[in-house]
Amino acid sequence: MQSNRQVDVILQNNTQELLTVESCQTIFGSWAQSYAPRIGTAITKQGSGKWSTVSDFDDYQVGAYVRLGSTKGYIDIEWILPKNAAEFQHSVQVPVDLRRQIRFVMASASYRVMVITLLPAELIAELDAMPG
Amino acid sequence: MPLVYRSVRLIILNATNLTLTVASAETVLGEWTLDSPTRAKVAAIQPQSAATFATQSTTLQMPTEAFLRLTSVRGPVQICWSLPWIGTFALRCEAADGWLADEQIVGDDPAAITALLTLTLAATDR
Numbered sequence: 001m002q003s004n005r006q007v008d009v010i011l012q013n014n015t016q017e018l019l020t021v022e023s024c025q026t027i028f029g030s031w032a033q034s035y036a037p038r039i040g041t042a043i044t045k046q047g048s049g050k051w052s053t054v055s056d057f058d059d060y061q062v063g064a065y066v067r068l069g070s071t072k073g074y075i076d077i078e079w080i081l082p083k084n085a086a087e088f089q090h091s092v093q094v095p096v097d098l099r100r101q102i103r104f105v106m107a108s109a110s111y112r113v114m115v116i117t118l119l120p121a122e123l124i125a126e127l128d129a130m131p132g
Numbered sequence: 133m134p135l136v137y138r139s140v141r142l143i144i145l146n147a148t149n150l151t152l153t154v155a156s157a158e159t160v161l162g163e164w165t166l167d168s169p170t171r172a173k174v175a176a177i178q179p180q181s182a183a184t185f186a187t188q189s190t191t192l193q194m195p196t197e198a199f200l201r202l203t204s205v206r207g208p209v210q211i212c213w214s215l216p217w218i219g220t221f222a223l224r225c226e227a228a229d230g231w232l233a234d235e236q237i238v239g240d241d242p243a244a245i246t247a248l249l250t251l252t253l254a255a256t257d258r
Contacts, residue, residue, distance in 0.1 A: 016240050016241050016242060017242060017243065018137065018241075018242075018243035018244070020137060020192060022192065022193065039192070040135065040192045041135075042135055042137070045241060045243075069193065069217065069218065070218070070242075070243075071215075071216075071217075071218060071219065071220070071242040071243055072218070072242070073218055074218075
């Protein structure tokens, strides 16, 4: 099976929060083998997780969402890489006490890697307050 | 070994010369950890000593909550704690007149709390 579209999502948890996968679903395509989220699994504090979606052989789009719980609230991650790869969409929503940074690595138009770094809000505030 | 989603370790330091008898101890949500004194049927906290009570939740979206009631010749001490799925840890200590309770949260792990509760008697009651 050839994957015409692929999106990998890497979540780096740079907080003390235990993140638990509470809900996940593909919108288009399928989870890649070994990189499917499982409800109830956890990303430990300062740990990381990776999920990957690949398009099915008769379709050329991928999309999924993952919902993670923490003591601060829910983290919702959603991505869609449609047939027109230029129309890639993503959304990462975090609770007020957390912040996120998103970086994209584009291996090709049809294969994207989204790297999300989750940070405590107070750390961002401290960095902002630093001179220079 | 199930994944522990939420856990609380409460260390009670009995900084008095009285014996604190564990009159009742129940989890409201979650369960006692295997090494918690309530499993070992610890019946009392001896003078000038400490005991650790620990509860946990191994079920997704389940908080952990428990209470203890300690009795002594100077009246009862009731301790309740709650670690919600989303939200912050809460510890409440209600005691008879003369008891002093100092609460301290140790560490910065919001899903696995360690708390130290020091129980003393007011100077006039020592």
